[in-house]
Amino acid sequence: MEKDLGNYRKVYKKKELSKTDITDNPIELFQQWFFEAEEFTGDMEVNAMTISTIGLDGYPKNRVVLLKKYTWEGFIFYTNYNSEKGLAIEKNPEVCLSFFWHKLERQVVIKGKAEKISENLSDGYFESRPDGSKLGAWASNQSDVVPSRKYLDNKLATFEAKFKGQEIPRPAHWGGYIVKPISMEFWQGRPNRMHDRIRYELQENYDWKIDRLAP
Numbered sequence: 383m384e385k386d387l388g389n390y391r392k393v394y395k396k397k398e399l400s401k402t403d404i405t406d407n408p409i410e411l412f413q414q415w416f417f418e419a420e421e422f423t424g425d426m427e428v429n430a431m432t433i434s435t436i437g438l439d440g441y442p443k444n445r446v447v448l449l450k451k452y453t454w455e456g457f458i459f460y461t462n463y464n465s466e467k468g469l470a471i472e473k474n475p476e477v478c479l480s481f482f483w484h485k486l487e488r489q490v491v492i493k494g495k496a497e498k499i500s501e502n503l504s505d506g507y508f509e510s511r512p513d514g515s516k517l518g519a520w521a522s523n524q525s526d527v528v529p530s531r532k533y534l535d536n537k538l539a540t541f542e543a544k545f546k547g548q549e550i551p552r553p554a555h556w557g558g559y560i561v562k563p564i565s566m567e568f569w570q571g572r573p574n575r576m577h578d579r580i581r582y583e584l585q586e587n588y589d590w591k592i593d594r595l596a597p
């Protein structure tokens with residue numbers, strides 16, 4: 383079986399990334415792009431990002447998670463600390479995040495180090511989640527092999543019964559990571575594959591070195 387995708391061809395021509403758009407700090411430019419993505423992407427999950435980790439088996443692995451907050455310091459997401467990605471991060475905190483906002487023909491690629499956020503911050507976010515999501519965090523040993531769907535449904539029911547009528551606490555194995563960037567690359571699609579690429583790299587004095595890269 384084969385399917386030729388050679389004719390999938392798109393001309394990127396919506397926007398450009400010129401010198402005047404470039405801010406000193408990449409988080410500022412990220413903020414501008416994020417606002418525009420919120421405005422233009424409609425019902426797409428604008429905060430969905432790919433995170434790649436270097437696994438215990440030595441292979442990189444990507445998967446999508448949801449960005450829940452960004453600050454001058456970095457990018458926060460939540461997960462199970464015992465999941466495949468959690469164990470990978472414990473061994474190799476160097477990760478890569480990426481966003482693709484196709485309606486704007488834009489990509490952002492962020493390299494950085496992931497650190498667990500404080501328990502207080504994780505508690506605060508956990509409290510804001512709906513009960514169903516809270517119970518899911520208890521019921522799922524994320525990334526473990528399970529015998530069946532029924533096993534998972536039963537586990538959820540067990541925790542529903544356990545916490546009935548009570549405040550559902552945050553499981554210790556569930557919480558946030560902040561990815562502190564060391565490099566952020568902004569890609570704007572342009573015609574003739576002559577895209578704009580601007581890369582920021584964090585220097586020892588915490589200034590950002592800014593370079594334009596060939597597409």
Ligand SMILES: Cc1cc2nc3c(=O)[nH]c(=O)nc-3n(C[C@H](O)[C@H](O)[C@H](O)COP(=O)(O)O)c2cc1C
Binds near residue numbers: 443445461468524525
């Ligand atoms: C749109 C979308 C959003 C997701 N958001 C999260 C998230 O915020 N946290 C999370 O742990 N997994 C999230 N997932 C599931 C992950 O992609 C992944 O399946 C899960 O974290 C287990 O990954 P791992 O086994 O490599 O650790 C999301 C998946 C999709 C498609």
